[in-house]
């Protein structure tokens with residue numbers, strides 16, 4: 001029996017105690033090995049215990065671990081900001097560090113609002129987002145999140161924000177490669193702006209490639225460009241939430257690079273600090289920053305933001321991605337892993353969809369591939385399959401697909417250092433887990 005834990009997270013369930021983590025593997029104190037097939041919560045992009053990053057952090061620790069940003073400039077934060085600006089779209093030269101994704105999103109919407117007030121557009125305050133979506137757990141970011149079970153209890157405490165449907169073409173029976181599909185979903189944004197009154201709409205926030213709530217949703221052809229055009233037409237700012245899709249795991253530094261669309265503000269975190277330090281950033285276009293700075297500065301900030309230790313870690317993570325050509329590996333191994341996941345559809349007729357880009361991949365379970373009806377809720381597939389995989393030694397990440405209410409999808413997002421042999425290991429363990437799940441749920445398996 002383990003001693004009582006004084007930690008309190010979502011539930012009372014306990015997990016094994018972590019002993020050690022290296023590369024794509026983690027070991028518990030009983031010596032059991034796990035392949036980190038979801039990089040934690042899509043965080044550990046370059047794998048665990050990377051020597052270059054640990055060394056950079058040790059070196060920084062010997063110099064200083066904290067220098068408050070109102071008292072000192074620090075070399076790691078300056079170098080990291082310059083590096084991030086160089087990896088961002090032209091004109092997005094200024095970076096505001098934070099310690100996580102929710103903080104990055106809060107910073108983005110507050111900067112958008114302060115900019116609007118500064119340039120005489122204080123009637124604009126509504127931030128349109130999509131449903132389903134996930135933008136964070138703090139009240140501002142949660143108001144943008146389209147995932148009812150997480151937000152409903154807190155609704156009276158938040159300012160309700162308008163939502164439009166996420167472009168889930170696979171559920172609506174539409175062709176993701178047809179530009180008409182992109183135009184169809186983008187038109188929902190225009191309709192919502194007009195319904196709300198364009199003068200009241202401040203921004204639209206979108207995950208360029210979906211995260212946990214949609215399961216790696218890739219937008220249909222033309223969607224991201226159409227959204228940009230609509231925002232421009234109505235003077236609405238465009239925020240890309242790249243907290244999960246940014247940082248390189250899709251094969252490009254920003255997920256939106258796959259679609260050639262440029263935002264006004266970007267939020268990043270997760271793989272940016274890659275699990276070495278709590279780190280995130282909000283990056284904004286100069287045309288927003290300059291008026292705000294001229295008017296006296298951004299009325300926002302968090303104590304630990306931009307601390308030199310987190311920034312030294314972040315800088316070393318980016319150096320490691322470049323030195324190891326890891327974005328290329330993410331593309332190559334992502335292509336391989338996606339093809340292997342698609343192969344599993346032959347054996348398991350209850351896999352309804354495989355989607356994603358690079359190593360931001362997901363598969364969704366359904367009871368009928370034609371109608372895309374979800375599995376019966378009572379099967380609790382989103383939980384059961386994760387536990388069966390965990391018992392095999394494979395970590396994957398799941399959510400309820402249909403806005404948190406029913407349906408089951410699973411993110412398979414190993415670190416960007418993954419090898420072909422390790423991709424095979426993932427598929428072997430996943431096949432075993434799916435076999436066991438099918439047997440317990442009474443679902444047919446095609447073994448021919």
Ligand code: PLP
Nearest residue numbers: 100101102134135136211243244
């Ligand atoms: N935005 C997106 C797209 C995310 O995936 C997440 C976390 O899952 C967040 C924001 C919030 O990040 P954090 O949990 O670090 O606050």
